Amino acid sequence: MVRVRFAPSPTGYLHIGGARTALFNWLFARHNRGKFILRIEDTDRSRSTEEYIEAIIEGMRWLRLDWDEGPFRQTDRFEIYRRYVERLIAEGKAYRCYCTPEELEERRKKALSEGRTPKYDGRCREIREPIPDRPFAIRFKMPQEGQVVIKDMIKGDVVFENNQLDDLIIMRSDGTPTYNFVVVVDDVEMAITHVIRGDDHLNNTPKQVHIYSALGYKTPEFAHLPMILGSDRTRLSKRHGATSVLAYRDMGYLPDALVNYLVRLGWSYGDQEIFSRQELIEYFSFENVGKSSAIFNPEKLLWLNSQYMIRSDERELSELVIPFLIREGIIHEGHKVDIEWLSRAIRTLKERAKTLVELAKMLRYYIAEEVEYEEKARDKFLTPETLRLLQELRYSLEGLAEFSASAIEDVFRKHISRHKIKLGQLAQPVRVAMTGGTESPGIFEVLEVMGKEKVLKRLDRAIEYIKGR
RNA sequence: GGUCCCAUCGUCUAGAGGCCCAGGACGUAGCCCUCUCAAGGCUAAAACACGGGUUCGAAUCCCGUUGGGACCGCCA
Numbered sequence: 001m002v003r004v005r006f007a008p009s010p011t012g013y014l015h016i017g018g019a020r021t022a023l024f025n026w027l028f029a030r031h032n033r034g035k036f037i038l039r040i041e042d043t044d045r046s047r048s049t050e051e052y053i054e055a056i057i058e059g060m061r062w063l064r065l066d067w068d069e070g071p072f073r074q075t076d077r078f079e080i081y082r083r084y085v086e087r088l089i090a091e092g093k094a095y096r097c098y099c100t101p102e103e104l105e106e107r108r109k110k111a112l113s114e115g116r117t118p119k120y121d122g123r124c125r126e127i128r129e130p131i132p133d134r135p136f137a138i139r140f141k142m143p144q145e146g147q148v149v150i151k152d153m154i155k156g157d158v159v160f161e162n163n164q165l166d167d168l169i170i171m172r173s174d175g176t177p178t179y180n181f182v183v184v185v186d187d188v189e190m191a192i193t194h195v196i197r198g199d200d201h202l203n204n205t206p207k208q209v210h211i212y213s214a215l216g217y218k219t220p221e222f223a224h225l226p227m228i229l230g231s232d233r234t235r236l237s238k239r240h241g242a243t244s245v246l247a248y249r250d251m252g253y254l255p256d257a258l259v260n261y262l263v264r265l266g267w268s269y270g271d272q273e274i275f276s277r278q279e280l281i282e283y284f285s286f287e288n289v290g291k292s293s294a295i296f297n298p299e300k301l302l303w304l305n306s307q308y309m310i311r312s313d314e315r316e317l318s319e320l321v322i323p324f325l326i327r328e329g330i331i332h333e334g335h336k337v338d339i340e341w342l343s344r345a346i347r348t349l350k351e352r353a354k355t356l357v358e359l360a361k362m363l364r365y366y367i368a369e370e371v372e373y374e375e376k377a378r379d380k381f382l383t384p385e386t387l388r389l390l391q392e393l394r395y396s397l398e399g400l401a402e403f404s405a406s407a408i409e410d411v412f413r414k415h416i417s418r419h420k421i422k423l424g425q426l427a428q429p430v431r432v433a434m435t436g437g438t439e440s441p442g443i444f445e446v447l448e449v450m451g452k453e454k455v456l457k458r459l460d461r462a463i464e465y466i467k468g469r
Numbered sequence: 470g471g472u473c474c475c476a477u478c479g480u481c482u483a484g485a486g487g488c489c490c491a492g493g494a495c496g497u498a499g500c501c502c503u504c505u506c507a508a509g510g511c512u513a514a515a516a517c518a519c520g521g522g523u524u525c526g527a528a529u530c531c532c533g534u535u536g537g538g539a540c541c542g543c544c545a
Contacts, residue, residue: 007545008545009544009545011544011545041545042545043544043545044544044545046544047544047545097543099543100543101542101543104542104543105542108542112470115470115471116470116471117470117471117472117541118471118541118542119471119541137543138543155473155474155475158473158474159473160472160473161472164471164472164473164541165472166541168542169542169543171543172543173543174543176543178542178543178544178545179544179545180545183545198539199473199474199475199538199539199540200538200539200540200545201539201540201545202473202474202539202540203472203473203474203539203540203541204540204545206473224474226474226475226538227474227538227539229537229538231480233537233538234537234538235538235539261481264481264482264494265481265482266481266482267482268481268482268483270483270493271482271483271492271493271494272493272494273481273482273493273494273495290475290481290482291474291475291476292474292475292476292538293474293475293537293538293539294480294481294482295480295481296480297480297481297495297496299480299495299496300480300481300494300495300496301495302495303494303495303496304495306507306508310508349507351507351508351509352506352507352508353507354507412504416504422504423503423504424503424504424505425504426504427504427505428504428505430504431504431505431506437505437506438505438506439505439506439507440505440506440507441505441506441507442503442504442505443504443505444504
């Protein structure tokens with residue numbers, strides 16, 4: 001049974017890189033009908049916050065990456081770690097270190113300034129009896145001879161020389177355990193079979209492998225995912241723009257589009273670009289995961305989002321766009337929305353809007369009482385020459401029994417052939433009258449969606465405007 | 470600096486020794502469609518980092534060089 005976990009530390013929001021790690025874990029679990037576990041790595045109490053824990057969970061929910069066990073919190077499990085630490089001490093595999101952080105820092109600086117690699121010298125290894133009344137940390141005795149081979153599902157075999165590894169601190173002087181240790185204990189306790197994480201952890205892996213052996217457990221399989229980089233090829237971070245997953249939600253992206261984008265960063269399936277969740281689960285495999293890092297490209301994400309908008313059901317989009325309509329001030333909180341009508345409006349717009357934010361903005365002219373004319377559009381199209389045209393059209397439309405796009409089109413066609421003009425010469429002024437601007441869906445559908453009453457009202461207003469020019 | 474990882478169009482990638490004077494997608498440019506804007510269709514420019522091997526044959530295997538990245542905490 002495959003058991004994997006996503007183990008974020010709540011020292012920030014769920015970001016793009018973390019989300020992709022979570023996603024690959026989730027896909028691997030679902031593909032293999034295994035379990036996906038969520039574990040919060042909050043052993044650093046000074047930097048972890050409740051707010052971040054909430055935000056990470058919210059991000060996971062939004063992306064619909066559901067987990068089967070957890071969220072577990074390491075701060076609830078300190079007793080467990082203490083037991084393992086004591087065992088290692090009793091077995092002589094760990095020892096008390098009385099060096100102070102200040103001393104350590106000083107030695108590190110000295111090593112660096114002399115061009116040496118900083119490494120703990122192991123001086124406290126030899127202390128036999130505990131020194132009373134002196135604070136101490138616990139260090140793990142790292143083997144200093146031989147090598148470790150990490151068999152990685154993505155990178156292949158990676159070899160490390162043991163003499164490069166330090167005796168790392170597994171428990172701080174305040175009694176709290178550290179990352180490289182708790183990770184191993186938890187992965188053992190939670191029976192994790194595959195550790196899938198960013199390749200920034202690859203250098204930690206040999207240390208962890210030695211902890212597994214010291215504890216007497218078999219190592220899990222490893223898969224180290226290549227990093228996601230910003231446009232300057234450094235690790236993706238705030239200065240590259242939005243990196244929080246929830247920021248993309250707020251910018252009007254669809255979670256499935258983000259998931260699709262993220263999965264294609266490093267994974268491929270022939271030439272296919274767009275995948276349903278079902279396909280993703282079915283096709284996912286580490287065989288098709290690349291080894292090299294990838295640059296986050298917001299333009300491709302935007303394109304994917306527009307593709308997902310086009311393919312989305314209008315009723316679904318209706319529900320999703322409402323918060324954005326409120327945020328744009330187009331409707332008020334608690335406003336009763338006619339979903340049926342909104343869906344029809346969205347049908348005309350969804351292939352034009354790349355995000356829910358854009359969709360909300362485009363809906364303004366359908367929903368608002370009045371439109372505001374864009375200056376250029378108004379000056380160009382609401383001219384005295386069009387006055388008669390608009391007046392005649394207005395009366396023909398008023399007489400229409402069935403206010404449908406095709407009936408409206410018939411009316412337009414009659415008018416343009418009578419006046420021997422091109423459709424654009426009539427459509428553009430009408431478009432400005434209806435939307436205030438020069439860009440919109442097909443004019444007949446716009447009128448149908450808007451409804452006779454609003455159409456007549458807006459034509460009247462345009463006519464009045466021209467008269468008053 | 471040390472350790473480790475990586476290297477195909479600007480970007481994401483296909484490529485498992487001959488199917489490749491390298492395919493798809495985003496972006497860019499042009500054309501078509503057209504009531505505007507999109508969407509869609511067609512076309513174009515655009516890459517195997519470099520140098521050595523191995524082989525009848527290398528984008529693919531090996532070595533080196535160069536370049537990029539990550540990590541080197543009583544952070545995770």
